[in-house]
Amino acid sequence: MPSNIHIKITDRNGTTHDVEAPTDMALNLMEVVRMYELAPEGTIGVCGGMAMCASCQCYIHSTHDLADKSDNEEAMLSEAFHVKPNSRLGCQVQVLPELEGLEIELAPEE
Numbered sequence: 107m108p109s110n111i112h113i114k115i116t117d118r119n120g121t122t123h124d125v126e127a128p129t130d131m132a133l134n135l136m137e138v139v140r141m142y143e144l145a146p147e148g149t150i151g152v153c154g155g156m157a158m159c160a161s162c163q164c165y166i167h168s169t170h171d172l173a174d175k176s177d178n179e180e181a182m183l184s185e186a187f188h189v190k191p192n193s194r195l196g197c198q199v200q201v202l203p204e205l206e207g208l209e210i211e212l213a214p215e216e
Contacts, residue, residue, distance in 0.1 A: 111203060116167075116211040117144045127201045135196035135210065136162035149215055155197035160186035162196035163213035170208050172199060188213045 110126040115138070117123065127138045136151045139162070153159035157178040163186055166172065172194065175183070179198045183189050193213065199205075 111201065111206040111208070113138065113201075113205070113207075114209040115139060115142070115144055116209075118212050118214060129201055129203045131201075133201045135164060135194075135199045135201065137197075138201060139196060139212065145212060150212070151197060153197075157182050157195055157198055160195060161215075163188070163193055164196045164210045165190055165213060166192045166194055166208070166210055168207060168209040170205055172205075186213075187216045 109130045110128050113125050113127050115123050115125060123142065123144055125138065125142050127133060134155060136155055139145055139150055150162050152161040157176065160182050163183070175194070176198060179195050182195060183193055186193070196210070
């Protein structure tokens with residue numbers, strides 16, 4: 107089983123980055139974005155990944171089967187700006203081997 111997966115992340119400037127993310131470190135998408143510095147410091151994961159700020163909102167552009175949204179994620183997205191049907195909080199999407207080839211786009215800043 108591979109320990110890294112490939113993810114395409116489109117940043118807030120419209121640039122797409124092909125990144126490798128480890129699946130054996132219990133990371134989430136927000137942490138991967140921070141790891142590769144794809145958003146200015148202090149603009150993503152403001153709440154530390156607790157599903158309380160929506161600064162890590164992203165749009166899922168691939169057809170991967172993600173875990174269902176938690177009640178906390180649903181509640182936060184109901185109050186966030188720029189929400190679309192494919193919106194997720196990056197802090198709530200774990201990096202797993204089955205997400206190989208995932209394609210996401212960071213939502214605009216509020």
